[in-house]
Amino acid sequence: MRGLQLSLNQTQKIRLQKALETLEYLSSKANSNASVTVADTIPVNYEDGVLKGHGTAENDGEVVATLCGVVERVNKLIYVRTLRARYKPEIGDIIVGRVIEVAPKRWRLEINFSQDAVLMLSSMNLPDGIQRRRTAVDELNMRSIFEENDVVCAEVRGFQHDGSLHLQARSEKYGKIERGQLLTVAPYLVKRRKQHFHHLEQYGIDLILGCNGFIWVGEHVEAKDDMIEDRVSKSEQQNAKSSKYSMSLEEQEKTYTPLETRQNICRTANAVRVLSSLGFSITVEVIIETVELSISLNLDIHEMLGAEFCVLVAEGEVERRRRLMKKKG
Amino acid sequence: MEFVSPEGFRLDGRRPMEMRQIRAEIGAVANADGSVVFEMGNTKVIAAVYVQNRSQQINDQALVRCEYSMANFSTGDHMRKPKGDRQSTEISLVIRQTMEACIMTNLMPRSQIDIFVQVLQADGGTRSVCINAATLALADAGIPMCDLVTSCSAGYLNSTPLLYLNYVEDSAGGPDFTVGILPKLDKVTLLQTDAKLPIDMFENVMQLAIEGCKAVANYIREVLQENTKQLECRRGT
Numbered sequence: 001m002r003g004l005q006l007s008l009n010q011t012q013k014i015r016l017q018k019a020l021e022t023l024e025y026l027s028s029k030a031n032s033n034a035s036v037t038v039a040d041t042i043p044v045n046y047e048d049g050v051l052k053g054h055g056t057a058e059n060d061g062e063v064v065a066t067l068c069g070v071v072e073r074v075n076k077l078i079y080v081r082t083l084r085a086r087y088k089p090e091i092g093d094i095i096v097g098r099v100i101e102v103a104p105k106r107w108r109l110e111i112n113f114s115q116d117a118v119l120m121l122s123s124m125n126l127p128d129g130i131q132r133r134r135t136a137v138d139e140l141n142m143r144s145i146f147e148e149n150d151v152v153c154a155e156v157r158g159f160q161h162d163g164s165l166h167l168q169a170r171s172e173k174y175g176k177i178e179r180g181q182l183l184t185v186a187p188y189l190v191k192r193r194k195q196h197f198h199h200l201e202q203y204g205i206d207l208i209l210g211c212n213g214f215i216w217v218g219e220h221v222e223a224k225d226d227m228i229e230d231r232v233s234k235s236e237q238q239n240a241k242s243s244k245y246s247m248s249l250e251e252q253e254k255t256y257t258p259l260e261t262r263q264n265i266c267r268t269a270n271a272v273r274v275l276s277s278l279g280f281s282i283t284v285e286v287i288i289e290t291v292e293l294s295i296s297l298n299l300d301i302h303e304m305l306g307a308e309f310c311v312l313v314a315e316g317e318v319e320r321r322r323r324l325m326k327k328k329g
Numbered sequence: 330m331e332f333v334s335p336e337g338f339r340l341d342g343r344r345p346m347e348m349r350q351i352r353a354e355i356g357a358v359a360n361a362d363g364s365v366v367f368e369m370g371n372t373k374v375i376a377a378v379y380v381q382n383r384s385q386q387i388n389d390q391a392l393v394r395c396e397y398s399m400a401n402f403s404t405g406d407h408m409r410k411p412k413g414d415r416q417s418t419e420i421s422l423v424i425r426q427t428m429e430a431c432i433m434t435n436l437m438p439r440s441q442i443d444i445f446v447q448v449l450q451a452d453g454g455t456r457s458v459c460i461n462a463a464t465l466a467l468a469d470a471g472i473p474m475c476d477l478v479t480s481c482s483a484g485y486l487n488s489t490p491l492l493y494l495n496y497v498e499d500s501a502g503g504p505d506f507t508v509g510i511l512p513k514l515d516k517v518t519l520l521q522t523d524a525k526l527p528i529d530m531f532e533n534v535m536q537l538a539i540e541g542c543k544a545v546a547n548y549i550r551e552v553l554q555e556n557t558k559q560l561e562c563r564r565g566t
Contacts, residue, residue: 027562037553039513066473085471115382279563
């Protein structure tokens with residue numbers, strides 16, 4: 001989703017340029033030039049001892065970068081944090097992925113990693129919530145849980161010996177997600193935080209910021225423990241099946257998303273699109289701010305992808321960072 | 330034919346040792362992992378890199394593949410039939426081998442790196458432009474490399490070493506050296522020519538091409554640095 005094609009007029013061009021230059025100026029104050037390109041020498045102090053991390057190599061006794069990115073130093077460890085690259089999983093990351101294959105006892109998920117991730121049938125909660133061994137029947141019914149092309153939210157469990165990724169979904173908040181939009185942004189724009197699930201109450205939507213750059217915007221669903229309640233309601237449903245008419249009505253109501261919610265979903269999704277095309281880091285605060293800006297300007301949803309709003313968001317970001325700088329000192 | 334005028338200018342107005350103008354635009358293909366449009370003079374190339382999972386073969390290193398093609402509209406000579414696949418296959422192979430030398434394939438087990446390069450506008454030296462474009466696209470894709478391979482060509486016409494021949498000079502039939510080097514490690518990874526050159530001039534021409542490579546490397550480095558800095562400062566902290 002890089003490079004939204006914008007037709008800026010002369011004034012907008014100058015404003016955008018000015019905003020971006022200010023951002024450059026603000027960030028140049030914050031961190032000294034730590035960005036490197038491939039084969040740049042990274043200055044290190046050998047007396048303290050050095051641990052070479054990802055993106056570094058040794059050449060003629062010098063530490064050399066093998067990637068383009070920003071040098072990070074943690075005590076003795078030196079590594080290069082890449083910007084535009086595929087997702088680098090870490091254990092415990094919350095990710096959103098799309099099922100591409102239903103294989104024996106496992107689902108394969110596309111998660112923007114260089115390899116597919118694996119979600120085992122045994123590492124997820126069954127819909128009835130009972131803890132037990134998975135039987136052959138469960139395996140045959142796997143498609144009733146996730147099918148191909150379903151969007152799934154899960155957690156990174158660990159790496160297999162061959163380097164591929166294992167996922168788990170052992171909680172109510174994980175699992176299939178429906179009725180919303182999936183957006184893909186560059187993974188470096190999503191920061192790892194304590195909270196990746198957000199419920200924006202004012203809009204009635206859920207926002208999942210997957211660490212892999214897959215962002216889900218969808219209708220809010222109550223994450224309820226359906227262990228007891230559901231079984232009751234299920235039996236009720238079965239009773240209701242006898243009268244076909246009431247069943248279809250009930251189902252309609254279940255899958256119906258109010259227009260307002262749908263508009264809010266689109267609005268939020270467009271906010272994410274604008275932010276990602278500008279290359280700003282995507283956090284829930286910035287998204288809400290962008291959505292509110294669009295509402296306060298009385299913009300239609302489609303107008304959010306226009307040139308004027310893009311420039312306004314850039315200018316807003318400058319203001320926001322200025323405020324943050326002031327707060328810091 | 331006179332390729333260097335008595336005043337010391339070439340057909341396109343350059344001095345014998347003058348570089349062509351270079352321009353690079355990173356991020357030309359939205360869906361690719363890394364992409365670039367790279368121009369050297371009138372030669373223009375688009376390169377895109379895709380990384381994908383390859384589970385069929387069990388292997389402890391990445392597989393590099395390269396596909397070179399030339400757009401039908403790239404040459405001035407529209408009527409010319411495509412030369413058959415032979416030339417493209419050969420150049421694909423050259424690019425693949427050159428890139429393989431710098432990619433740290435052991436860090437990406439069981440994945441496949443596809444490099445696609447297409448010549449949009451041809452005016453001599455497509456081989457070196459393609460290599461430079463591929464390097465940039467790989468760096469943009471965040472693939473670990475031990476060094477940036479850069480390439481440049483040099484020729485010898487009218488008893489003068491010339492840096493980076495254009496199409497007219499290239500088709501004169503004189504020697505044309507394509508050199509690829511790893512500037513940081515100071516190693517040559519590619520050296521190709523298809524005509525005879527007096528042995529005493531070899532050193533000069535080679536030196537000229539290496540100087541050219543280093544100039545390209547400086548430019549590529551600048552572009553990448555600029556790009557990384559921009560991404561980082563836009564993202565903020």
